[in-house]
Amino acid sequence: MSDVISFLPPREKVLARRSTIIADLADLLPADCLVHEPRELVPFETDAFVAYRRLPLAVVLPHNTAQVAAVLKYCHRYGVPVVPRGAGTSLCGGAIPQEDAVVIGLSKMSRILEVDFANRTATVQAGVTNLSISDTVGPEGYFYAPDPSSQLACTIGGNIAMNSGGAHCLKYGVTTNNLLGVKMVLMDGTVIDLGGKHLDSAGYDLLGLVCGSEGQLGIVTEATVRLIAKPEGARPVLFGFTSSEEAGACVADVIGAGIIPVAIEFMDKPAIEICEAFAKAGYPLDVEALLIVEVEGSEAEMEAMLSSIVEIARRHGVKTVRESQSATEAALIWKGRKSAFGATGRIADYICMDGTVPLSKLSYVLKRTSEIVEGFGLRVANVFHAGDGNMHPLILFNANDPVEAAKAEAAGNEILKLCVDAGGCLTGEHGVGIEKRDLMLHQYTRAELDQQIRVREAFDSQWLLNPSKVFPLDGRPQTAGAV
């Protein structure tokens, strides 16, 4: 296990009361909602950022908002930290617990409450998976647009916590652009509703504040999201290039020309090989870099947009252009792309970066990324949302080799700093979590960060909600367990 990033030291008073807390939680909840046996806590010690692990004090799996409120009220009263968890798919450790914390898992709250086609909204419990919303409304010709690659498993609650994106967000925006309302439980157990079925609400945009707050302002238990009508048609097209730099420059020129396809995804050669081995999608194996460009609309619209993109790609020496020929083939192309991280597990362990850079810097950052990783003697695979400039270098290493693991983390930090220095940011869609927490001062000035901290304290003055995340432990106020 890695230990470069530290967690807050556990609150001794809470640890000392462990058995009382568990007995009290057992009174608050039905038996199937409480996990506290040491053996059974182990699988909750981490999420998809598996290099870091901490056993929680207990895990609760409530069925409804009232139960979430009861647990939060209790934890507030006795000063017990709380870590919210959706499906545990966070790549930045957003759901990793700590020894003195109660994990509140939303996985039993997985019902779709209402689909309102007249208002183009769906209201769902926070534990509903992202994809199940689109699956439910699909037959009526609608979908929910943000599509993280983990959309099969990740929950809408987790998406809101991290303001998640996805391949199709280039055109439709990320979670915050598709979220209309939430029901949220505050740390003291108060239940509030923010937003509704309308595009804007009176007063402050607290909904905007909550989206991306990483479970530190409250726990969202229900969400109302915007549904979008499916286009007439959609088609992914594969563009193969002889170098990553050319592919990157092509993306910048496409967007620069004012052309906004639904998605522009990038894969370099190592990523192409990994994804093709898993999905057998027909990605070209004789190119150095691949763009998956999805266009949508009527046949005429798709043709028109494609021909402009092909023209730009030709100027960058595109080697192959291949349109998907069937719905099955299109599905395979996306399956390969969306399984890229997991499929990487076939060849090595990895950590996945999430920096975002201005498109004009894409080629430069790709080149520097390779140099940095090679400098540490490691390998990298790049597969990312190029249209958004949201990069995901996967740094490959051997998790059973502590030296390699430390090198991978160090290389990751350098890459993230590079993204910030290039005018971008630390995280495009995965969130800060534990992973990027100590780099926040590379992104923000102390004054900027302190302003965010003041907002956080307005919601949770005792720093009980997901307390080890987002803000560096240095320089926190005393209440936050400053070290």
Next chain:
Amino acid sequence: MQTNFTAEQLADPHVAESEAILRRCVHCGFCTATCPTYVTLGNELDSPRGRIYLIKDMLENGRAADAQVVKHLDRCLSCLACTTTCPSGVDYMHLIDNARAHVENTYRRPLMDRLIRNVLAFVLPYPSRFRAALKLARIGKPFGPMLAGFAPLKPFAAMLTLAPVTLPQPLPQQSQPLAVAKRGRVAILTGCAQPVLDPRINEATERLLTRLGVEIARPKGEGCCGALVHHMGREEQALNFARRNVDVWTREIEERGLDAIIITASGCGTTIKDYGHMLRLDPSYAEKARRISALAKDITEYLATLDLPPLESRGLTVAYHSACSMQHGQKITLQPKALLRNAGFAVRDPAEGHLCCGSAGTYNILQPEISAQLKARKVKNIEATKANIIATGNIGCMTQIASGTAMPIVHTVELLDWAYGGPKPDKLS
């Protein structure tokens, strides 16, 4: 994922295999989404990722299994939907096999649990015992609901509920001459529970193959494939079943030759295709078992190679239920539906087709509550297709689904036999 085993631990081939499987997992969580128990219970501990973690913790610490771990491992259906979903290629099947054997070797189950498992392992794999037990069950059937009131007796109640009221009698075996030039020679697994519960399936298989010019071999002495006890972690008993079948088929191959070993219950097919792996550490069987596994074919897999002629529409709609052992265990997804369409049936896919019906070998007896929830969900999805008939390729699913719906359910091969000149299946009359 990082693992922590000593060289001494890794000297055990089962631990070494488990370690290699665990190293593939990147803990991404995709598998949770398609796991029937996670979808039903909403608890990480009842998901593949949770179970992988429990197994990892148990094996790394060289610890005996305990009640908590066993509870969650027992809830696994072995449907293998997770292996279809997993992008990292985690071989969950062999990991849970190893874990079940570890449980069996290191954990003493409560009395009633031991009793029910002993009864199942003693009765189910043997057709004569199973037939006798079903006769007894008919007498006990009225007491089922009473037993269900006591938690430890629920499995017995589930058994009585599942036991059919009447059993179809096998038709006298007729060896018909091949109608056309010989195209191959195959053995058909007789198996254990299926010939008792529904002898019509293999009768239809024999008729159809014979009409198509395939000679049927009848090697003496084969029996249960071993899956039932294998899934209970009773490794030695399972391997002995496997060895017996390997011997019988090997003799047949060497004496008169076999082009395929046909299996009409996909649950058995998954296991027989794994004989090569199961017996890999037994030097006197490893090679023979590999050969048997390579020859094992689901009936639809084999029929798909015979180029059956397309037929006119029959005006009947079939909801095709893909058994987990078919779609996840053997990755056979297209052939059964293509054969049915080619034979003139309209085929519909029920929603959530990847989810298990809750049958899963002895699961509907050992975990009756989860099984009942999965059955209800499956039946609802199947009935929503508004099809005339349900077709599937596994006897376990047939028994399970039939107990929850009035729609007729038949084996895919029964429809194909009917379409290509055989009699109409009884259940459709």
